[in-house]
Amino acid sequence: MYYSGLSLDRAGSRRTDRAWLQKKLTDTDTQVIPLWRDxxxxxxxxxxxLTAGELPVATEDPVLLGLDGAAAVFAADLSELEQAEALEAAGADSVVDVRGLVATRPVAECGLLAYARGILHWQRNQQFCGACGGRTGSRDGGHLRVCRQCGKLLFPRIEPAVIVLVELPGEPRRCLLGQHRQSAPNRFSTLAGFVEIGESLEDAVRREVAEEAGVTVDVVEYQGSQSWPFPAGLMVGFRSQAVSETIAVDGQELQEARWFTAADLRARIADPEIGVPYRADSIGKTLIEDWLREND
Incomplete structure (x- = not known):
C-alpha cells in the first residue's frame, strides 16, 4: 500500500540535539529532498x-525526516522562490505532484516523498500561532513549532478519515459504491469521510454511510490504515455490513449509489471506458480488491 510501511528510522530521540542536526547537515552522505509548494x-x-552541500539558501532549517542507515534524510521547502528559481536552485526541469509519480516510482520512494510533502506543508501553513497570532519558529528538527510571543507549542496535526466498503449480507454478495459529485461520469468508488470531534472511528463509518447513502450499517470491522498527506490525512479502512439494501443518497456528497456484485465490478474494471473504481495509490483499491478475491 502506498504511503505506508516506511522503513526510515525517524530518529525521534535525536530531533532535540541541535549539534547533531547541524553535523548531519554537513555530512557528505546526507540527502535532502527539495520540494516547491507541495x-x-x-x-x-x-x-x-540533493546533498547537504548542494542545498540552496532556505528561510528555515531543513526538516529531519530520519535516518537511512547512518545517513540522514532531510526535506527542504523552496516555496518562497519563484518556480523558475526553485528549478534552477535544485537543478530540476519540472515540478510534479507526488501522486503523479506513483506509476513510475517505487512504493517506498513515494512514501518518503509523501512524508516530506506532509511535514513541509504543515511547516509552511503554521507560521502563526492560532492562540495569539504571534510568529512561530521551527524546532526539534522541524517537528515542532513554538510561538515566539506566547510560547505555545504547535505539533503537526493529522486529520483522520474513514473509508469503507459496505457489504450486503446474503446471496449474491454485493458491495456498495457511490458516485461522488466531483467524479467522472459513471465512476463509482468506496465511501469516505472525516472523523468529527467526539466520535469514534466506528461511529464515523456509521454516520458517513447513513448521511451519504442513506444506508444503515451495524457490524464495522477494521481492515487497515494509510498515511494520506494530501495535505494531512490518515485514511482508516473498514468493512461493514448493511442492515438492508435500501439506498437514499443525500444529493450533496453523492449523486448515486448502487449495489454491485463481484461480476458487476469485474466487468466494469475490464471495460476501457469505465476502468477501475479506485486510485492506484488509495486504500480503497485494497478494500475492493480484497473483497473481489474473497468472491472469486
Whole structure:
C-alpha cells in the first residue's frame, strides 16, 4: 500500500540535539529532498535528491525526516522562490505532484516523498500561532513549532478519515459504491469521510454511510490504515455490513449509489471506458480488491 510501511528510522530521540542536526547537515552522505509548494522537483522524470552541500539558501532549517542507515534524510521547502528559481536552485526541469509519480516510482520512494510533502506543508501553513497570532519558529528538527510571543507549542496535526466498503449480507454478495459529485461520469468508488470531534472511528463509518447513502450499517470491522498527506490525512479502512439494501443518497456528497456484485465490478474494471473504481495509490483499491478475491 502506498504511503505506508516506511522503513526510515525517524530518529525521534535525536530531533532535540541541535549539534547533531547541524553535523548531519554537513555530512557528505546526507540527502535532502527539495520540494516547491507541495510539489516534487523532478529532473529527467526522477525526483531530485540533493546533498547537504548542494542545498540552496532556505528561510528555515531543513526538516529531519530520519535516518537511512547512518545517513540522514532531510526535506527542504523552496516555496518562497519563484518556480523558475526553485528549478534552477535544485537543478530540476519540472515540478510534479507526488501522486503523479506513483506509476513510475517505487512504493517506498513515494512514501518518503509523501512524508516530506506532509511535514513541509504543515511547516509552511503554521507560521502563526492560532492562540495569539504571534510568529512561530521551527524546532526539534522541524517537528515542532513554538510561538515566539506566547510560547505555545504547535505539533503537526493529522486529520483522520474513514473509508469503507459496505457489504450486503446474503446471496449474491454485493458491495456498495457511490458516485461522488466531483467524479467522472459513471465512476463509482468506496465511501469516505472525516472523523468529527467526539466520535469514534466506528461511529464515523456509521454516520458517513447513513448521511451519504442513506444506508444503515451495524457490524464495522477494521481492515487497515494509510498515511494520506494530501495535505494531512490518515485514511482508516473498514468493512461493514448493511442492515438492508435500501439506498437514499443525500444529493450533496453523492449523486448515486448502487449495489454491485463481484461480476458487476469485474466487468466494469475490464471495460476501457469505465476502468477501475479506485486510485492506484488509495486504500480503497485494497478494500475492493480484497473483497473481489474473497468472491472469486
Amino acid at each position: 510539489n516534487c522537483l523532478v529532473r529527467h522524470d526522477q525526483p531530485v535528491m
